[in-house]
Every structure is written in structure tokens, then in C-alpha cells.
Amino acid sequence: MSAHISEERQHSVETMLSQDVGKTVVVVDFGSQYSQLIARRVRELRVYSHLVPYDATWETVSSLNPGAVILSGGPSSVYEPNAPRLPKWVLDSGLPVLAICYGLQLIAHEMGGQVAPANVKEYGPAELQVEDESSPLFDGLPKSQRVWMSHGDSVISLPEGFWCIGSTVASPYSVVTNGKIYGLQFHPEVVHTHYGREIISNFLFKIAGLEPVWTPSHFIEESIQRIKDEVGQAKVICALSGGVDSSVAATLIHKAIGDRLVCIFVNNGLLRLNEAEEVLGVLRDQQHLNIRYVDATDRFLSALHGVMDPEEKRKRIGECFIRVFEEEASKLGEIEFLAQGTLYPDVIESATADTKAAAKIKTHHNVGGLPPDLKFKLLEPLKYLFKDEVREVGKNLGLPDHIVYRHPFPGPGLAVRIIGEVTPERLDIVRRCDAIVRQEIEKAGMYREIWQAFAVLTPIRTVGVMGDARTYGYLVAVRAVTSEDAMTAHWARIPHEVLDSIGSRIVNEVHEVTRVVYDITNKPPGTIEWE
Numbered sequence: 001m002s003a004h005i006s007e008e009r010q011h012s013v014e015t016m017l018s019q020d021v022g023k024t025v026v027v028v029d030f031g032s033q034y035s036q037l038i039a040r041r042v043r044e045l046r047v048y049s050h051l052v053p054y055d056a057t058w059e060t061v062s063s064l065n066p067g068a069v070i071l072s073g074g075p076s077s078v079y080e081p082n083a084p085r086l087p088k089w090v091l092d093s094g095l096p097v098l099a100i101c102y103g104l105q106l107i108a109h110e111m112g113g114q115v116a117p118a119n120v121k122e123y124g125p126a127e128l129q130v131e132d133e134s135s136p137l138f139d140g141l142p143k144s145q146r147v148w149m150s151h152g153d154s155v156i157s158l159p160e161g162f163w164c165i166g167s168t169v170a171s172p173y174s175v176v177t178n179g180k181i182y183g184l185q186f187h188p189e190v191v192h193t194h195y196g197r198e199i200i201s202n203f204l205f206k207i208a209g210l211e212p213v214w215t216p217s218h219f220i221e222e223s224i225q226r227i228k229d230e231v232g233q234a235k236v237i238c239a240l241s242g243g244v245d246s247s248v249a250a251t252l253i254h255k256a257i258g259d260r261l262v263c264i265f266v267n268n269g270l271l272r273l274n275e276a277e278e279v280l281g282v283l284r285d286q287q288h289l290n291i292r293y294v295d296a297t298d299r300f301l302s303a304l305h306g307v308m309d310p311e312e313k314r315k316r317i318g319e320c321f322i323r324v325f326e327e328e329a330s331k332l333g334e335i336e337f338l339a340q341g342t343l344y345p346d347v348i349e350s351a352t353a354d355t356k357a358a359a360k361i362k363t364h365h366n367v368g369g370l371p372p373d374l375k376f377k378l379l380e381p382l383k384y385l386f387k388d389e390v391r392e393v394g395k396n397l398g399l400p401d402h403i404v405y406r407h408p409f410p411g412p413g414l415a416v417r418i419i420g421e422v423t424p425e426r427l428d429i430v431r432r433c434d435a436i437v438r439q440e441i442e443k444a445g446m447y448r449e450i451w452q453a454f455a456v457l458t459p460i461r462t463v464g465v466m467g468d469a470r471t472y473g474y475l476v477a478v479r480a481v482t483s484e485d486a487m488t489a490h491w492a493r494i495p496h497e498v499l500d501s502i503g504s505r506i507v508n509e510v511h512e513v514t515r516v517v518y519d520i521t522n523k524p525p526g527t528i529e530w531e
């Protein structure tokens with residue numbers, strides 16, 4: 001069933017893309033850490049960009065209305081036996097190609113050149129000398145420029161028909177072309193390459209001849225029209241959490257269909273301190289959305305009774321959400337659509353779920369957690385945006401900053417921040433700890449720079465001493481990360497004084513807790529949430 005859902009979602013995303021946002025730049029992902037970043041850089045230049053795995057078929061790619069191809073870097077070496085190959089469609093399609101790092105090495109290797117381990121491995125900055133100032137790739141750029149390298153292999157001989165247009169001391173073939181394909185040994189997508197943005201821009205506009213038509217406000221107008229067309233005279237319920245994604249989705253849909261939208265905000269008993277009051281205060285009273293508030297605490301907590309396994313928790317929560325939406329819908333007459341604030345990373349994950357490279361990490365309640373007998377059609381107007389792009393749309397829609405910049409909070413809520421069984425007592429403990437973490441982060445003026453900050457309650461008990469007496473209570477972990485899109489994250493370098501006040505406040509104010517630790521795991525290898 002989930003494979004079926006993912007095909008359907010993939011199909012509808014492709015249909016929408018080809019109609020509304022101009023040509024797409026297809027980024028072929030060979031496993032680089034920066035593949036996502038390449039797609040973002042292209043969109044920052046107002047051209048829509050879509051990431052596909054290296055084994056995507058031409059059928060998939062052609063349905064995206066491609067205007068150019070970018071090959072990403074990657075950890076493999078082209079001469080290794082199982083290294084990812086160049087998809088045949090790349091050359092057959094005749095599309096303009098920008099090949100970065102591993103991408104360049106693949107082009108050289110597969111078109112008759114040679115790649116070998118370099119004498120000097122290059123990680124970090126290098127000075128690029130432009131050899132051909134008349135190349136459109138370097139239009140308007142200086143002859144010498146700082147670029148950023150990260151490679152152990154190098155191209156040592158060029159395929160027929162290629163010539164060199166830029167070099168560094170360690171990499172003579174840093175920039176090569178045959179007039180249609182452009183290869184770069186360095187990474188134009190990282191900010192350390194001083195003219196990276198300009199190089200990508202020259203490729204898009206001067207070489208591939210694309211149009212910069214993809215913008216947030218363009219997106220708003222287009223998607224309002226699209227929602228009107230898709231929904232017709234039907235009614236929609238929107239699953240609204242107060243998070244930025246569903247608030248932006250609901251606002252767009254409200255603009256499109258007015259009162260035929262009813263939002264459902266579910267208190268699942270797994271929310272943060274005062275969350276229900278705050279969300280209703282802002283979205284109902286200030287933004288004038290039509291919101292039904294459903295307190296389904298008992299239903300969720302009894303579904304979670306005795307459940308220890310994280311995946312089982314997520315499945316039960318996903319199911320409870322849908323049952324609540326169904327019950328509410330039945331009170332509202334004929335409801336055809338369920339709207340959700342699903343984002344592009346969810347679509348990528350579901351689209352690649354059945355390829356050999358993708359592993360199931362966890363079931364996001366709004367994607368993999370949907371029951372097979374779902375009777376609504378899904379309406380997901382944000383499903384090809386990243387979080388920071390959604391924030392930009394939100395700002396353009398006039399949503400207040402505290403919604404636009406609100407930290408993400410997962411639908412399964414505090415349930416995935418309690419290791420082991422979820423009980424009312426444990427929820428109360430983790431909720432109070434979480435409030436302290438957030439208050440201290442805000443007080444330190446760090447709210448915006450941090451992606452998410454929260455507390456996790458472990459079932460471990462440890463000994464302490466307070467007022468000369470022995471204590472024995474829970475171990476709480478504090479987690480704070482920085483991230484661009486939650487696909488990767490770093491643990492946040494919070495100043496020791498701030499950690500100190502978080503730690504002492506938790507132990508002093510939440511008596512059930514005797515010890516606080518700080519989580520210093522990046523993603524990967526960790527995930528942001530503990531379950």
C-alpha cells in the first residue's frame with residue numbers, strides 16, 4: 001500500500017511541476033552531502049529543481065519537464081567495481097549538463113577519458129585560474145577566483161572533444177567542457193566557492209537558457225489557482241497543528257476556497273505546555289481560520305498504553321489522527337479532501353522508499369503512517385518545498401514571525417520524546433522539562449539560529465543529593481540542533497552558561513529528575529528525535 005501511495009504522490013507532484021513552475025533542473029544524486037544544497041541553490045536563482053536518485057529512469061525524469069541536468073558529487077571512486085554509473089539518459093537526452101566533482105569524474109571515465117587517485121588530495125580552498133575568459137560559464141567573473149575542493153581522485157586525461165577552461169595547481173582539469181557538458185572538479189554549491197552562485201547562474205541562464213520564473217509569490221498565486229481547480233466546489237478539512245507547514249497550507253487553502261475549509265486541531269495529549277491555547281489564540285483569533293478543536297487525549301493515550309516500540313507508537317498515533325479526522329468530517333457533511341502540511345523531504349522519502357538505496361528510518365505519521373483505507377483525497381500544497389521556502393511563503397502571506405519561525409514539532413509529539421511507555425505522569429515530566437529548555441534558549445536569544453531544542457525523558461534512574469538527602473530520579477537528555485532542512489543536522493554549540501541554567505533549572509524545578517545530559521550526536525548518524 002505504501003508503495004501505491006508513493007507512486008500516486010510522485011505522479012501528482014510531477015504533473016503539477018510541469019504545468020506551473022517552468023522547466024526543472026534535475027539534480028542526479030550520487031550520494032554527495034551537498035546534493036540537497038545544489039537543488040536549493042538552483043531554486044534560490046528562481047528555477048525549480050528536483051533531486052532524483054542516480055538510478056532514476058528516463059520515464060521519471062522526462063515527466064519532470066527537464067531543462068538541464070546537474071550531476072552531484074559522491075563518495076565513490078569511478079574505477080571501483082560497484083560505483084554508481086552515469087545513467088544512459090543523461091547523454092541520450094541532449095540536455096545541458098553541469099557535472100560536479102564525482103559527476104565530472106564519471107563523465108570523463110565514461111566518455112573515454114581517465115580518472116585516477118590524485119597525488120595530492122585536495123580538501124578545502126584552492127585558487128582557480130580561468131583559462132578561457134570567453135566561456136559563458138565565466139561570463140562577468142574574474143580570471144582568478146577562490147573555489148572549494150573536496151576530492152581524492154582527479155581527471156588525468158580528457159575524453160575526445162573536451163577542452164580545459166579552468167585549472168588549479170593540484171587539478172589541471174578543474175573546469176572542462178565540450179560545449180554542451182560542463183564539468184567542475186570544485187563545488188560551486190558551497191558558500192566557500194566565492195563565485196559559486198554566479199557560476200551556477202551562468203550555467204542556468206547563459207548555457208541552458210532557462211527562465212527565472214520560480215518565486216514564492218509566483219508560488220502563492222499559482223497554488224491558490226491550483227487549489228481552486230483541484231477542489232472545485234468540494235469541502236476540505238485541514239489537519240492543523242499550529243506548526244509552520246500546516247499554518248501556511250491552511251492559509252493558502254483558505255485564500256483559495258474560503259469557508260469551504262474547516263481546520264481540525266487535535267489535542268492528542270502529546271502537545272507542549274500551553275500549546276493548545278497558544279495555537280488557537282493565534283490562528284483562530286488573529287488569523288481568522290475556522291478551527292475545530294478536538295480534545296482526543298484519552299483516545300491517543302489509551303492507544304499508546306503499554307506500547308514501548310517507537311515504530312508501533314508512530315503507527316498507532318498516525319491511525320488515531322486519521323480516525324479523529326474521519327469522525328469530525330462525518331459531522332461536517334460531505335468532505336472530499338484532507339489537507340496536510342507535508343513538505344518536499346517527505347515526498348523525496350516516499351518517492352525513493354522502494355529504491356535499493358533508501359532505508360526506512362522512521363514512519364512519519366503524515367506519510368507512511370496513513371492507513372490503507374484512507375477515504376479522503378489528499379491536498380498537500382507544500383509538497384515540493386523545503387522548510388525555509390515554506391517560511392518564505394509564510395512571510396509573503398503575512399503570517400506573524402512566531403508562526404513563521406516556530407521550531408518544528410513532530411505530530412507524534414512528546415510520545416517520541418519519552419523512551420519506553422507513555423504515561424500521563426511521564427508526559428507531565430517531559431513537558432515541564434521541555435518548557436524550561438525552550439525558555440532558556442529564547443532568553444539566550446538563540447531561538448532563531450537553532451532548528452529545534454527539546455528534552456527527552458529516559459527510563460534510566462540515577463542517584464543525586466539534594467539538601468543533604470539522597471534522591472533517586474530520572475535522567476533527562478537535552479537535544480538542540482542546527483539544520484537547514486532536517487535532512488542533516490549538527491548538535492548546537494550552546495554556550496556552557498546556557499546549558500548550565502537549563503541543567504540546574506530542570507533538576508531544581510522538576511523534582512522527578514536528578515540528572516541532565518546534553519546530546520552531542522549529529523544527524524547522520526543520529527536522527528533529530530530519539531525515537
Ligand SMILES: Nc1ncnc2c1ncn2[C@@H]1O[C@H](COP(=O)(O)OP(=O)(O)OP(=O)(O)O)[C@@H](O)[C@H]1O
Pocket residue numbers: 238239240241242243244245246247264265266267268339340341342366406407408409410411
Ligand atoms: N495536533 C495536530 N492536529 C492536527 N494535525 C496535525 C497535528 N500535528 C500534526 N498534524 C498534521 O501533520 C502534518 C505534519 O506535521 P509536521 O509537524 O511535520 O508539520 P507542522 O506541524 O505543520 O509543521 P512543523 O514541522 O513546523 O511542526 C501537519 O502539517 C499537520 O497537517
Ligand SMILES: O=c1[nH]c(=O)c2[nH+]cn([C@@H]3O[C@H](COP(=O)(O)O)[C@@H](O)[C@H]3O)c2[nH]1
Pocket residue numbers: 314362363364365366408409410411412452486523526527528529530
Ligand atoms: O510531523 C512529523 N511527524 C513525524 O512522525 C516526525 N518524526 C520526526 N519528525 C520531525 O522531522 C524532523 C526530522 O526528524 P528525525 O531526524 O528524527 O527523523 C524533525 O524536525 C522531527 O521533529 C516528524 N514530524
Ligand SMILES: NC(=O)CC[C@H](N)C(=O)O
Pocket residue numbers: 032072073074075076077100101102103150151152153154
Ligand atoms: N566530492 C566528490 O564528489 C568526491 C569524488 C570522489 N569520491 C573523490 O574522492 O575524488
Ligand SMILES: [Mg+2]
Pocket residue numbers: 241243408409410411
Ligand atoms: Mg508539527
